[in-house]
Amino acid sequence: MTTGATEADLRVVTERAFLDELTSVTRERGATEFLYLMAQGDGVIGVQWEQPGIDHLRRYRVRDSGGPACPHCAILAAVLALAPVLPLDVLRTMRARPQYETVLRTGRLPHLAFARPVRQPGTSWLGDCHAVPGDPHTEADCATHAVPAPSGDLLDLRLGTLPRAVRELYPHDGAATADLQQRLQIARDWRADAQAVASGIREAEATWAFLRNSCMLGVPVPGAAGLVLTLAPDRAPDDRPLAELHTAAVRALPAGGPPLAYQYQERACLVPEPGTGAQRMPSYGGAVDLTGAAPVRTLRLPAPRRPLSTTGRGVLLLYEARHAMGRHHASAPERDSAYWESEAALNVFEFTLLERVAGRPYQDAVAAYLQALRREGDLLARPHKVLDRRRRKALSAAFGGLDDEELHLWASVAYRNAILVLLGDLQAFAAHLRRQAG
Template sequence: MTTGATEADPRVVTEREFVDELVSISRARTATEFLYLMAQGAGVVGVQWEQPGIDHLRRYRVRDACPHCVILAGAQALAPVLPLDLMRAGRTRPQYETVLRTGRLPHLAFARPAGPPGASWLGDCHAVVGDPHTDADCPRHVVPAPNGDPLALRLGSLPRAVRELYPHDGAATADLSHRLRIAQDWRADAQAVASGIREAAATWAFLRNSCVLGVPVPGADGLVLTLGSGLAPDDRPLAELHAAAVRALPAGARPPAYQERACLVPDPVPGAQRMPTYAGAVDLSAAAPVRTLRLPAPRRPLSATGRGVLLLYEARHAMGRHVATAPERDSAYWESEAALHIFEFTLLERVAGRHYQEAVAAYVQALRRAADLLARPHKVLDRRRRKALSTAFGGLDDEELHLWASVAYRNAILVLLGDPQAFAVHLRRQAA
C-alpha cells in the first residue's frame, strides 16, 4: 500500500482548528474506508484516513486543550459525517477512557460498513503500548496515582460489614485468605497467557489494576462487599450499607453506570462449575453497581492455560459493559459479541499455536464438504488431532478438550464467512 500526505512533524493548532479540519477533510475524502483518531504520546494526536491504495496521515499538537478531550470532541463531531448511530457515538468515550485507564495509548478506529450508503460506520478502540499521559491532561484524564496491587491485601483489620458475614474474626480471615489465593491464582494464569500478546495488553492491565476482591453477601444474590487497596475504610454495619444502596439506586431511574473498578469474586466451595463468569452486581461498600468476575474452585480445575484464556475473555466482556442494564440485542450488540469471540480466537492461536490452528483447519474442511453447519462437529477431530490439541494446553480431560474443540469450530465458521459482520449475523441467528 502506498502512503501519502504524511506529516512527520505535528502541526500546532487550537482545538477548534483541529475539529474543523478533521470534519472538512473527512467530508472531502469520500473514498475513506477506515478512519483512525490516535493518541500518539507526548500530547500528539494522529488522524489517518485510509483509502484504497493510499493512507493519509496527519499529526497535530493542540495547544489549548487536553489531547484526550480533543480526540473525543473530534469523534463527536464526526458522528453525523461518517455517520455513527447514537449507540456507537455514545460508546466512544467509555471505550476510550477504559483503555486510557490501563496506561495504553487509545486509538479510536472507524470502518465503513459493507451495507448501503448512509449506514452507520463500525467503531472500536484499540490499545497500543506507550505512555498516553502528559502535563496537558485535564483532571478527568490525568494519570491516576498508583495505589499498588489491588489484591495485595492485609486481612488483619476488616470492615465491620465484612466481619458480620462470619461467626468470628478467625473464620473471616481464613475464608478471605482462601478466596484471595483463588483470585491470585486465576489472575496469574491470565497474566501468563497475556504475556507478549499485544491484543491482550489492555485486558490484562484492567485485571491487574482495576479488579479488587469481592465477597458475596450470603442469601442475597447480586450483592457484594469489595476489599482492595485504595478503598476508603468504612465501618458501618451491613444493614446500614444495604439501606444506603437502596436509597442510592431508586427503582425506575435511568440505568446507572458501573463503577470504574470491577471485582473478582472467588467461590471456595468445590462444585461442578469450572469456568469463570461475568455478571453485574451491587457493591454495598460503594452503594453502586459493579461488574463482577466469578471465579470457581472446582475439584477438577481446568488447565492453567485454559483458565487464563477464559478469564481474559470474561474480563474483556466486562470491559465492554458500562451501564447496569441488559443491553439491547441489536446489530451493534452482536458485532461486539463477534469481536469478543475473535479476541478469544486470537489468544488461542498464540498460546496453542499450530495444534489449535490444525483443529480449526479440520473444521473448515468439514464445513466446506457439508456446505452447511455440521450435525456432529464433535466427530471431526480424529484421535491424533485431539491428542495434539490436548498437548498444546499441557494435557486436557475430555470435558475441557470438548470446550476448546467447540471454540475451534466457531473459529472455522468465522474463517469461512470471512467477515466479522457476517460472523455477527451468524451469532445472532444461532441465538434466535
C-alpha cells in the same frame, strides 16, 4: 501502503481548526475503509485515513488561548464531530468515551479505530479502542484525564483490620481471615494464569492491566443473590454494619432498577467462589456493591475440585474481563445489531488468544472444521465428529493436557472460528451469532 511525508509533519492548531479539518478531510476521502484517532504521546494526536493502496496520516498538537489543550478531550470531541460524517450510530458514539478512558486508565495509549461496514454501505461504522504501549499523559491533560495508571495491586490486601460488615458475615474474625485468604489465593491464581496468556500479546495487554489495576476483591453476601462487599487496599475500613450499608444502597439506586444512564462504578471486582462443585468456568455479571452503594461488574472465579488447564483458565478469564471492559451501564443492553457486532468482536479476541497460545494444533482444528463446512455447505450436524484422534491429541497437548470436557470446549471454539473464516465478514458472523441465540 505509503504515507505522504508532508502530511505526517506535526501541526499545531486550535481545537476548532482540528475538528473542521478532520471532518472536511473525512468527507473528501470517501474511499476510506479505516479511520484511526490515536493518542501518540507527548500530547500528539495522530489521525490516519486508510484507503485501498494508501494510508494518509496527519499529526496534530491542539492548543487553546492558554497553551496546550488536553489531547484526550480533543479526541473525544472529534468522535462527536465525526458521528454524522461517517456515520456512527448513537450507541457507538456513546461507547467511544468509556472505552477510550478505560484504556487510558491502564497507562497505555488509546487508539480509537473505526471501520466501514463491507456489506451495507451507508450503515453505521464499526468502532473499537486499542491499547498501544506508551505514556499517554502530559501536563496538558485536564483534571478528568490526568489520572496516572494505578501502580498498586488491588489484591495486595492486609486482612488485619476488616470492615464491620465483612466481619458480620462470619462467626468470628479468625474464620473471616481464613476464608478471605483462601479467596485471595483463588483470585491470584486465576489472575496469574491470565497474565501468562496475555504476556507478549498486544491485543490482551489492556485487558490484563484492567484485571490488575481495576479489579478489587468482592465477597458475596450469603442468602442475597447479586449483593457483594468489596475490599481494596486504598480504602479505609468501614465501621458501618451490614444493615446500614444495605439501606444506603437501596436509597442510592432508583426504584425499579437502574436506568440505562446509570453506570457501573469505575472498578470491577473479582469474586472467588470456594467449593463451587462442578462449575469450572469464570463468568461475568452485574451486582450491587453495598460498600460503594452502586452497581458493580463482577468476574466470578470458581474453585472446583477438577480445575481447567492453566492456559484455558487464562484465556477464559481474559475473555470475560474483556466482556466486562465493554459494559458500562447497569441495565441489560439492547440486543440490536451493534450488540451482536460487539459480541462478534469479543469472539475474535478469543480466537486471537487461542491462535497465539495453542498455535498450530488450534489452527489445524480450525482448518479441519472449515473443510467440513465447505464440504457440507451448511452448519455441521455432528461437529464433534470432525476432529480425528491425532488432531484431538495435538490440541490437548497444546494446553498441557486436557480432559474430555475441556477438549470439547476448545474444539467448539475452533468450530466457531471456522464459521467466521467461512463467512469472511464480521457483520455476517454477528448475524450468525444472533440467529444461533434464537
